[in-house]
Amino acid sequence: MKVITRLLALKIILGLSLVSAEAEEMDSLLNLSIEDLLNIKVSTGSTSSETVVSTPAIVSRYNRIDMERMGVTNLREMFNFIPGVIVQDSLPGWASVQIRGVDEAFNQKVLFLLDGVPYHQPSHSLIPMDGIPWESISHVEVIRGPGSVVYGTQASGGVLNVITRTDTDENSAFVKIGTNNLREASAYLNWQLSNDVAIYAAFEYRTQDEYETTYNEIFPDVGAVSDEVSRLLESESGLLRYTSNEFIFQFQAFSSTTIGINDAYTDKNTLQPTILESKGYLAHLENSWNTDKSRITAFIDYNYYTFDLQINNIFAPGSHALATKDNNGKDDYRVRFGGDFVYNINDSLDFSAGLEKETRSNGVYRLYSVDMPNNPLVTFLEKDQVDEFSAFTQLDYKYEEWRVLVGARFTDNEISGQKTTPRTAISYKIDKNQSFKYLHSTGFNSPNPTQTSINAAGNVIGNKSLTAEVVTTQDFAYSYSKDNMLFVANVYYLEAKDFIIRRFDDSVGAVSFFNEGNYTRKGAEIDFQLSRPNSKVFMNLAYQKEGNKVILDDPDAFNTPRLTLSIGANKNVGDKHNFGANVSYIGARNNLDSYSVLNIIYTTQFSDYDFFAVVRNVTDEDILNPSNTAQNSVLVAQGEKGRNFQLGVRVNF
Numbered sequence: 001m002k003v004i005t006r007l008l009a010l011k012i013i014l015g016l017s018l019v020s021a022e023a024e025e026m027d028s029l030l031n032l033s034i035e036d037l038l039n040i041k042v043s044t045g046s047t048s049s050e051t052v053v054s055t056p057a058i059v060s061r062y063n064r065i066d067m068e069r070m071g072v073t074n075l076r077e078m079f080n081f082i083p084g085v086i087v088q089d090s091l092p093g094w095a096s097v098q099i100r101g102v103d104e105a106f107n108q109k110v111l112f113l114l115d116g117v118p119y120h121q122p123s124h125s126l127i128p129m130d131g132i133p134w135e136s137i138s139h140v141e142v143i144r145g146p147g148s149v150v151y152g153t154q155a156s157g158g159v160l161n162v163i164t165r166t167d168t169d170e171n172s173a174f175v176k177i178g179t180n181n182l183r184e185a186s187a188y189l190n191w192q193l194s195n196d197v198a199i200y201a202a203f204e205y206r207t208q209d210e211y212e213t214t215y216n217e218i219f220p221d222v223g224a225v226s227d228e229v230s231r232l233l234e235s236e237s238g239l240l241r242y243t244s245n246e247f248i249f250q251f252q253a254f255s256s257t258t259i260g261i262n263d264a265y266t267d268k269n270t271l272q273p274t275i276l277e278s279k280g281y282l283a284h285l286e287n288s289w290n291t292d293k294s295r296i297t298a299f300i301d302y303n304y305y306t307f308d309l310q311i312n313n314i315f316a317p318g319s320h321a322l323a324t325k326d327n328n329g330k331d332d333y334r335v336r337f338g339g340d341f342v343y344n345i346n347d348s349l350d351f352s353a354g355l356e357k358e359t360r361s362n363g364v365y366r367l368y369s370v371d372m373p374n375n376p377l378v379t380f381l382e383k384d385q386v387d388e389f390s391a392f393t394q395l396d397y398k399y400e401e402w403r404v405l406v407g408a409r410f411t412d413n414e415i416s417g418q419k420t421t422p423r424t425a426i427s428y429k430i431d432k433n434q435s436f437k438y439l440h441s442t443g444f445n446s447p448n449p450t451q452t453s454i455n456a457a458g459n460v461i462g463n464k465s466l467t468a469e470v471v472t473t474q475d476f477a478y479s480y481s482k483d484n485m486l487f488v489a490n491v492y493y494l495e496a497k498d499f500i501i502r503r504f505d506d507s508v509g510a511v512s513f514f515n516e517g518n519y520t521r522k523g524a525e526i527d528f529q530l531s532r533p534n535s536k537v538f539m540n541l542a543y544q545k546e547g548n549k550v551i552l553d554d555p556d557a558f559n560t561p562r563l564t565l566s567i568g569a570n571k572n573v574g575d576k577h578n579f580g581a582n583v584s585y586i587g588a589r590n591n592l593d594s595y596s597v598l599n600i601i602y603t604t605q606f607s608d609y610d611f612f613a614v615v616r617n618v619t620d621e622d623i624l625n626p627s628n629t630a631q632n633s634v635l636v637a638q639g640e641k642g643r644n645f646q647l648g649v650r651v652n653f
Contacts, residue, residue, distance in 0.1 A: 079129075099158035101557065118154075136164045144158045145475065171188060171653050178646035180208050185205050255279040284299065298338075307325075353391070445500075469497070470498060492523055503555065578603040599615065
């Protein structure tokens with residue numbers, strides 16, 4: 001059956017790319033962006049925008065509109081399309097990100113950026129995957145591996161960068177309904193006040209509930225449990241951006257609610273549903289000063305981000321507890337300020353340097369009975385803060401067809417200590433369309449307060465002796481770009497030292513954290529994009545040699561698929577219609593079978609209105625992923641169940 005499913009998915013995708021139709025280009029949002037892929041810019045790999053072929057990092061870039069026309073409908077799915085990246089539902093309900101097999105239950109190993117600005121929760125490292133208005137997104141860029149000295153800690157696995165829209169020629173808004181009581185609305189607005197001054201705004205509201213997920217699990221010390229859990233996702237978010245010449249002010253805020261389960265408190269009668277309520281905002285100020293040969297940028301940002309976790313039926317049916325931060329979470333914040341300097345010494349040599357200071361604060365984290373909200377049952381985490389100073393410098397030298405980039409980042413974390421991490425990139429341009437690259441980069445990632453200090457007896461216990469983890473990668477890449485075709489192939493070698501893993505510790509009777517990951521990984525990735533006047537095809541593949549193997553020194557390898565594959569395509573038919581589809585294949589892992597998820601979409605345009613219909617999980621696959629609450633967990637995190645449908649309309653004005 002799975003073979004038939006995959007053949008059907010592949011046939012639909014390839015069929016879209018091979019259909020022959022003499023059609024004019026569609027207007028508005030149905031007009032495929034026939035950009036010369038040779039000139040598409042990315043900004044995540046260096047201090048300035050460069051082409052994918054030229055940038056000194058392994059970066060993938062995908063536009064939201066392209067992804068939407070292929071049936072991708074949210075940010076989770078958009079990142080999931082990137083080679084080597086898997087975004088799945090965790091057991092507690094939030095989005096869990098794995099890059100090249102590297103992950104952590106709260107996403108501590110992924111650096112999430114909004115327009116280049118770090119955005120994450122300070123005590124647990126949660127990221128706002130459901131907190132960015134869909135209509136505000138221009139594109140995403142992903143570095144796989146530590147990748148760049150420009151960015152700091154929390155990038156062991158990679159860097160996810162969401163770039164928001166700054167176009168001023170059109171506003172847009174859409175509403176969507178669908179299966180499982182889906183209701184969604186999003187809008188993007190802009191005002192061009194003068195040639196140099198503009199305001200951009202966006203908002204989104206989304207709710208989806210009333211779908212049941214069946215769990216048939218064998219829990220440690222409990223035994224077999226079978227139950228139904230009603231899942232929920234509700235989120236609202238807004239974004240405001242003001243630009244004046246080289247000055248930028250940006251404010252983003254969100255709140256979200258998800259429902260999952262908590263395996264730590266499961267008894268023999270029922271699963272314990274958990275309700276995670278997150279909220280936060282990010283305020284960022286930035287100004288640049290430019291001359292013919294230099295640029296100076298100064299910035300400051302404030303990131304408030306907290307959450308509450310309600311655990312139902314924890315003591316008895318109908319008895320609920322709330323794990324929450326004191327003072328309404330106001331002590332959960334990050335303050336970051338600094339700047340960078342770029343100087344063009346001559347036609348061949350550029351120099352850049354930067355520094356930043358960051359303070360991360362976490363509030364008191366306690367467990368309360370919902371019936372007795374003024375009397376804490378236990379304190380999980382005490383109030384604390386940590387300061388981190390970092391500085392980077394790099395030289396970028398070009399000679400004929402060669403380019404050599406050498407740099408380093410110095411980090412001084414008051415808990416984890418000091419570390420200098422180097423970066424080297426050597427590239428050779430075969431001709432204007434082809435290049436070879438060798439990249440060597442090292443990432444330094446400090447443990448967060450949960451990993452060092454949490455005290456939830458019988459559940460999770462922190463380890464104060466943790467040190468920072470270090471991940472080093474070497475990439476060999478070939479890039480080709482011509483006639484609206486982009487092809488990037490690379491092989492990599494990853495080495496982890498003192499890698500922080502979580503596993504069950506018999507001595508404390510709970511999950512804890514250890515610097516026990518000293519291992520190597522090898523893999524290969526392909527990223528292919530093809531654009532034609534009336535069609536577009538994307539395909540990527542990731543192979544990880546150690547995937548789905550039991551390796552003593554690399555316990556997370558068992559949770560990593562050996563092969564993942566994504567294919568997407570869309571096709572204009574006539575001047576009013578567009579058909580698209582995408583399929584994602586996740587290989588077998590952790591005693592779970594492989595699966596493929598196929599989504600198809602039809603879009604039609606009338607005047608300024610776009611109407612679209614989406615069928616998701618066409619072949620009704622079971623979406624099953626291993627839980628990463630511990631490396632040796634036998635539990636299964638399940639995604640949305642069954643085939644589902646969406647209908648929507650977008651207006652452009």
